Amino acid sequence: MDLLGTLAHQLQQLKQQAEQIDQQPSYGKPQNWFDSSVFSCRSPHLTDYVLEAQRHLQHLQTNNLSSATKQRLVQRLSEQTSALTRAFRNVDTRHKPAAKAVKVKAAVQQLSATSQQLYQQLSDTQEFERRLLDMISLANRDNSADAIQRSLALHARLGRCRKALTDIELQIQDLEQRN
Structure with a gap:
């Protein structure tokens, strides 16, 4: 050739x-x-x-x-x-994508995942709060000593639940302000 x-x-x-x-x-x-x-x-x-x-x-x-x-x-x-x-x-x-673009994409995905996790956690905690309120209303119908003890315990759990809700809402607020 x-x-x-x-x-x-x-x-x-x-x-x-x-x-x-x-x-x-x-x-x-x-x-x-x-x-x-x-x-x-x-x-x-x-x-x-x-x-x-x-x-x-x-x-x-x-x-x-x-x-x-x-x-x-x-x-x-x-x-x-x-x-x-x-x-x-x-x-x-x-x-190849620029290293910075890869890092930014990973950070956005992590923030998105974190955001989704926080909203899911908020939803779960709100559902738990609703169930506690239902249990408290049922316990208040009964005036026995056992029912009063159960009602006090449920109120304590409700207080912890509401504190957790406040913490999650603050985390979501912080995350959204960073974005």
Whole structure:
């Protein structure tokens, strides 16, 4: 296989890899891959740059070019393939989310989970308060000594329950003020 054939094969392989890379989600604002002195296209997709290099190769393979034009095309193609090779080696850094974005997302998820947990805890405690009030009303119907003791114990539990409700509401308020 001649050199141009080998280069055409390599560019075809790069195109397939570029198509796979372009399908991966990229984080942040899309940017151009290369300097304008190397490629004339401006695109966030790596495939567009490989296609430009393939067009230059096809143009080079035409026979009616002067030797100066062929030399310029070979130089340009050399720069492009070198730049493409470097880009493929460093593609992981372009597609990884920024560390700060990952930390922010984790913090938001944690706050959301904490918020949901607090609201669930508030709901559960309010339900417990309602049940205690029902039990107290039942105990107050009976005037026996045992019922009075039970009523006092239920009032003590109700006091602790209401203190817990106040604490949970303060935690929710603090969490919402931080956001």
